[in-house]
Every structure is written in C-alpha cells, then in structure tokens.
Amino acid sequence: MSSSMFLGMAAAGLNWVRTIAAHGYRNTGATMSFVEQIEDSNTVIGPPLLTELLFPVGLRYHYCLHHLFPALPYHSMAIAHRRLMAQLPADSPYRGTMQRGFLEAAAELWRSASTGYATARRKR
Numbered sequence: 001m002s003s004s005m006f007l008g009m010a011a012a013g014l015n016w017v018r019t020i021a022a023h024g025y026r027n028t029g030a031t032m033s034f035v036e037q038i039e040d041s042n043t044v045i046g047p048p049l050l051t052e053l054l055f056p057v058g059l060r061y062h063y064c065l066h067h068l069f070p071a072l073p074y075h076s077m078a079i080a081h082r083r084l085m086a087q088l089p090a091d092s093p094y095r096g097t098m099q100r101g102f103l104e105a106a107a108e109l110w111r112s113a114s115t116g117y118a119t120a121r122r123k124r
Contacts, residue, residue, distance in 0.1 A: 018055060021105040022063045024112055037067045038093045042108070043081065046101030054102060064097040 024040045032040065041064035044055055051060050058077035065077050072080060088094055099105040 014054070017102060018059060020109065021055075021099070021102050024109060026112055034067070035093050038064055039096060041067055041097050042099045042105045043094075043097045044099050044101060044105060046099070046104075051101065064094060068094070 021042055021044055023042065026040050027036075043064045044051055044060040046060075054060075055062075058074035061077035061081045062074065065072055065080055069080065084094055099108065
C-alpha cells in the first residue's frame with residue numbers, strides 16, 4: 001500500500017469518526033423542531049489536546065452551534081460556545097448536547113439505537 005493511499009484512508013476514517021460523533025441520528029424521517037435538531041446534535045468537550053486533534057478548527061462545537069447559528073465561521077465557534085455556556089440556564093437544551101469525547105458520543109449513539117431517543121437522553 002502506498003503512503004498516499006494510506007493517508008487518504010486515514011483522512012477518510014477520521015472524517016467518519018467526526019460524522020459519527022456529530023449527531024445522535026434519532027430522526028425517524030419526521031420533521032424535527034428547532035429544539036429537536038439541537039438535542040440531536042453533539043458538542044464534544046473532551047480532553048483539549050485529543051479533542052483538538054480529532055476535531056480541529058472548531059469542529060467539536062460545530063454540530064450543535066451549526067443548528068443555532070448556521071452562518072457562524074468555524075474559527076468563532078469556541079468563543080461562541082464559551083459565551084453560551086456562561087449565559088445559558090442549567091436546563092438549556094444546548095447544555096444537554098455536551099459529550100466528553102468521541103467514546104461518550106459513540107456510547108450515546110449505541111444506547112439511543114438500542115433503547116430509543118427519550119430513554120438515552122434521560123440517562124445522561
């Protein structure tokens with residue numbers, strides 16, 4: 001296998017990991033409300049170094065913030081996240097999107113696929 005082929009496969013694999021962590025994939029095909037779109041998104045707030053390597057340039061904030069502010073540039077997402085966290089009440093739907101890393105996001109996806117959306121979110 002050539003090095004360029006390996007790098008291409010690694011890049012595609014990393015993008016797959018990001019896609020898995022992005023959403024809960026709980027939509028059954030019905031129209032989702034704005035709040036349901038937010039609740040179906042994940043914000044990855046895991047260990048800074050690892051999270052930045054897996055989700056560079058604001059991608060760890062992208063998933064939920066994208067639904068809140070679609071025109072917000074990637075480089076502004078970290079500051080927008082900090083401002084939201086400082087101002088939002090404890091029961092805000094945005095706070096419910098926090099995942100401590102890819103593994104937690106994957107476990108949440110597995111739980112919701114096994115038990116249903118409402119049950120999985122209540123266990124958090």
